[in-house]
Amino acid sequence: QSALTQPASVSGSPGQSITISCTGTSSDVGGYNYVSWYQQHPGKAPKLMIYDVSNRPSGVSNRFSGSKSGNTASLTISGLQAEDEADYYCSSYTSSSTYVVFGGGTKLTVL
Amino acid sequence: QVQLVQSGAEVKKPGASVKVSCKASGYTFTSYGISWVRQAPGQGLEWMGWISAYNGNTNYAQKLQGRVTMTTDTSTSTAYMELRSLRSDDTAVYYCARSGRHMALSPWGQGTLVTVSS
Numbered sequence: 001q002s003a004l005t006q007p008a009s010v011s012g013s014p015g016q017s018i019t020i021s022c023t024g025t026s027s028d029v030g031g032y033n034y035v036s037w038y039q040q041h042p043g044k045a046p047k048l049m050i051y052d053v054s055n056r057p058s059g060v061s062n063r064f065s066g067s068k069s070g071n072t073a074s075l076t077i078s079g080l081q082a083e084d085e086a087d088y089y090c091s092s093y094t095s096s097s098t099y100v101v102f103g104g105g106t107k108l109t110v111l
Numbered sequence: 112q113v114q115l116v117q118s119g120a121e122v123k124k125p126g127a128s129v130k131v132s133c134k135a136s137g138y139t140f141t142s143y144g145i146s147w148v149r150q151a152p153g154q155g156l157e158w159m160g161w162i163s164a165y166n167g168n169t170n171y172a173q174k175l176q177g178r179v180t181m182t183t184d185t186s187t188s189t190a191y192m193e194l195r196s197l198r199s200d201d202t203a204v205y206y207c208a209r210s211g212r213h214m215a216l217s218p219w220g221q222g223t224l225v226t227v228s229s
Contacts, residue, residue, distance in 0.1 A: 034213035051215035100158040
């Protein structure tokens with residue numbers, strides 16, 4: 001069982017917007033603005049899409065945005081494109097003995 | 112460009128050890144940490160631990176304490192992860208990733224498949 005809870009799957013049609021949630025506790029998501037989101041295509045290494053809750057690294061499309069409310073962080077993808085179909089993972093810094101916890105991952109299907 | 116290149120696939124027997132390397136280029140190695148993350152077949156990401164390339168400080172996931180050692184060689188900008196007493200459930204793709212502020216991981220290495228089988 002992962003430390004952070006994500007939906008197993010979400011789907012949307014091209015051009016639509018989707019949101020993936022990531023629920024933790026006050027020891028991780030709720031306690032720090034250090035949530036990251038990663039995109040992973042099959043057989044590839046993960047890629048950082050969002051860091052520190054809502055910041056995009058250089059080169060990441062502005063169709064990707066992040067937010068947080070309480071113990072739940074969210075990744076929103078607007079204007080869905082076929083290339084967005086992938087697995088998405090959230091992670092957070094944690095005050096527990098480990099530094100980082102991941103969510104279980106969400107499979108995004110573009111219909 | 113910033114790049115992490117990992118060593119090749121390994122096949123090991125139960126009880127053996129494996130050491131995976133991760134060579135960094137395109138940035139000042141000692142200015143960042145390196146995290147190791149593994150992914151079992153068809154499963155999610157599991158954070159294994161972190162090492163500071165500046166001073167060698169480490170933090171390991173509790174479930175791996177005693178079996179994992181992470182080191183760096185600053186002369187070659189290379190990080191290493193050694194896992195001992197391998198079991199079948201250690202079969203996974205092992206990734207290294209540069210750890211920035213607040214443990215945002217980017218970029219990632221290409222991954223190293225470690226297969227544990229008798």
